[in-house]
Amino acid sequence: MRVDLFDFELPQERIALRPVRPRDAARMLLVRGDEAFSDKGVRDLPDLLDPGDVLVFNDTRVIPAQLEGRRANGEARIGATLHKRIDLRRWQAFVRNAKRVKLGDQLVFGGGVTAIAQDRFEDGSLTLMFEGDEPVEVLLDRAGTMPLPPYIAQKRGVDEQDLSDYQTMFAKEDGAVAAPTASLHFTEELIAAIDARGIRRETLTLHVGAGTFLPVKADDTDNHAMHSEFGRITKETAERLNAARAAGGRIIGVGTTALRLLESAATPDRIIHPFAGDTDIFITPGYTFNGVDGLMTNFHLPKSTLMMLVSALMGRDRMMAVYKHAIAQGYRFYSYGDSSLLLP
Structure with missing residues (x-):
């Protein structure tokens, strides 16, 4: 149709x-x-x-699945919205400025949270492998924000009330x-x-x-x-x-x-x-x-x-x-x- x-x-x-x-x-x-x-x-x-x-x-x-950060080896700012868990440490994510990210790049988010870009899907999304020993949920609580729909987030910032x-x-x-x-x-x-x-x-x-x-x-x-x-x-x-x-x-x-x-x-x-x-x-x-x-x-x-x-x-x-x-x-x-x- x-x-x-x-x-x-x-x-x-x-x-x-x-x-x-x-x-x-x-x-x-x-x-x-x-x-x-x-x-x-x-x-x-x-x-x-x-x-x-x-x-x-x-x-x-x-979960607080909205992340803001940059490439570790450059100043390129990127944003990542997690989409789907792959396993304990890997998530498929939609990434803003994804063309500036090469496979193998380390991405640095808030609170010292880092992830490696591992694979690229046909739709342009990436596999992010979160580094460290702490559960990814703990890392997201430290670095992520609530992923409000774009039609809300574009009009106002995410705040504590949204939690x-x-x-x-x-x-x-x-x-x-x-x-x-x-x-x-x-x-x-x-x-x-x-x-x-x-x-x-x-x-x-x-x-x-x-x-x-x-x-x-x-x-x-x-x-x-x-x-x-x-x-x-x-x-x-x-x-x-x-x-x-x-x-x-x-x-x-x-x-x-x-x-x-x-x-x-x-x-x-x-x-x-x-x-x-x-x-x-x-x-x-x-x-x-x-x-x-x-x-x-x-x-x-x-x-x-x-x-x-x-x-x-x-x-x-x-x-x-x-x-x-x-x-x-x-x-x-x-x-x-x-x-x-x-x-x-």
């Missing part, structure tokens, strides 16, 4: 630079089948789902370089209301990579290559999800990351299987969903793979109308913005 079919005009003032407080005070647009849109709030979520439905959260934790704002309450497994932002809206009070309603909760892990921020440069979706990300669904979680669906419950992905992993693990018989490995699933209109029955998600960038994903779930024309309504009604967009509940 043509990528420009997923384009729309968004006024800059609609881009949220900070989340609302408290987190569950955000607005939420309900889109259910062919019904008229309904302007709700995140706190309405328990009443919009049925007892026995399951909300599936991503428990990945964002908590850009982390979900479910964050447990280190490895993401972008937050599963649909889960940023949840609070202990909202979870208590969800539990009281008889709505079940499950977690999986998908370590979101920096590729989520990259624009689609191809003119046609057939020519776009997705970056892979590591995900895990345990055998016990898969069994509970299948049992809930067999009992009539709906599986609702909280965020596109949870949805993408559920779809990677599901088969055409709508059974969700245990999963541990990489996924580069690319969901566009025409895709048949097997893992989820609905999605809670924020509002996405024009011509992005996530705009294509929600269009696959609800229909392109329907989603273009959704976004037109959201813009007209003053919804806040992107990672720190408002939410939507999409129920086909």
